[in-house]
Amino acid sequence: MNICHTVTRRTVYSPPAQHAPYPQQPAQRWWQRPAVIITALVLLPPLGIALAWMTGWTQGKKIVATVLSGLWFLIVLFSGGNDKAADDAKAGAAAAATASPGSSAAAPGKAASPSAAPALPNVVSMPFDQAEKALKGAGVAKVTAQSVYTDVPLASYHPNWVVCFQSPEAGAAPADATLHLVAPGRTCPAATGTRLHAEVTQSPAPTQKDADGTSGTGGGGSAYYKNCDAAKAAGAAPIRKGQPGYRSALDKDGDGIACDK
Numbered sequence: 001m002n003i004c005h006t007v008t009r010r011t012v013y014s015p016p017a018q019h020a021p022y023p024q025q026p027a028q029r030w031w032q033r034p035a036v037i038i039t040a041l042v043l044l045p046p047l048g049i050a051l052a053w054m055t056g057w058t059q060g061k062k063i064v065a066t067v068l069s070g071l072w073f074l075i076v077l078f079s080g081g082n083d084k085a086a087d088d089a090k091a092g093a094a095a096a097a098t099a100s101p102g103s104s105a106a107a108p109g110k111a112a113s114p115s116a117a118p119a120l121p122n123v124v125s126m127p128f129d130q131a132e133k134a135l136k137g138a139g140v141a142k143v144t145a146q147s148v149y150t151d152v153p154l155a156s157y158h159p160n161w162v163v164c165f166q167s168p169e170a171g172a173a174p175a176d177a178t179l180h181l182v183a184p185g186r187t188c189p190a191a192t193g194t195r196l197h198a199e200v201t202q203s204p205a206p207t208q209k210d211a212d213g214t215s216g217t218g219g220g221g222s223a224y225y226k227n228c229d230a231a232k233a234a235g236a237a238p239i240r241k242g243q244p245g246y247r248s249a250l251d252k253d254g255d256g257i258a259c260d261k
Contacts, residue, residue, distance in 0.1 A: 041065055045073035120177070122170035128181055129159035131166075139174035148180040148189060149196040153235045155183070164188035196233045225250065228259035 030036060032055050041048030052065045118139055123131035132143045147154040148164045155161070161181035165188075168175055180192050189196075223244035225231040231239060231250065237259035239246040250258035 037065075041069040042072065045069040118174055119171045120166075120168060120174060123166055123179070124163050124170075126163050127159060128161050128163060128179060131163045131179055135177050140177050142176040144176070144178045146178060146180050148182045148192055148194070149233075150193055151195045151197065151234055152183065154181065155235070160184050162188075165192055197230050225259075231259045 032051075037048060037051045037055065039048075040051055048069050049066050052062050052069075055062075057065070120140070121134050121138055123134050126134070128145055135143050145154060145158060145161070158181060161183055163179045164182050165180040167178045167180075182188050186196075223236070225234065225236065225239075225245050228237060228250055231237040231245060236243075236245055239250065239258040241251070241256040241258075246258050248254070248258075252261075
């Protein structure tokens with residue numbers, strides 16, 4: 001008798017392997033957050049650099065953040081130093097101007113007085129060329145020269161004639177000036193419009209003859225000079241024969257030229 005044994009095979013399945021859970025990242029503190037670190041790198045570079053190296057950033061990111069933040073820190077440092085130096089220099093200059101000897105601060109509410117207006121210098125007793133330069137240097141546009149004596153004409157070339165009077169007077173505002181001059185070696189009169197020799201006249205010459213029998217006028221026209229001093233004072237000397245004022249009495253050496261010495 002065959003006895004059949006039924007063998008029931010059971011397949012035993014092992015339970016699936018359990019994977020280990022992912023390691024949990026530690027919670028970031030507030031100073032490890034990227035926004036905080038970037039803000040610190042801009043506003044406080046030294047602190048930002050320190051925080052950057054305390055984070056989990058890669059080595060490359062840490063180096064880039066350090067270089068950029070360091071450059072920014074140097075730019076701010078030097079630009080701020082220059083501005084401060086300029087401000088200090090301006091403040092020092094203002095303080096020196098205020099504290100300088102002889103200077104006085106303007107009263108509150110009162111504007112500083114303007115600088116004194118230019119005035120004419122005193123050119124009396126100066127030669128004309130020097131006086132003209134001094135007046136034009138003071139702002140005078142036109143300088144006119146006149147003889148101080150009414151009976152003495154002004155020489156055409158008169159740089160060495162001396163100033164007796166000036167108009168406007170010294171101290172006045174610059175304006176066109178007139179200088180009254182006297183020939184070198186002559187004294188100035190008490191006022192302008194004065195005659196040097198009252199005896200010098202323009203009346204007709206006398207008709208009497210000189211001691212040598214010649215006419216007193218010598219063909220000299222209507223001018224008459226009492227002596228050579230009067231002729232020189234009038235600016236007429238020397239007088240050649242035939243010119244107004246010539247007469248043989250003034251021609252001592254008889255060479256036809258009177259008052260030539």
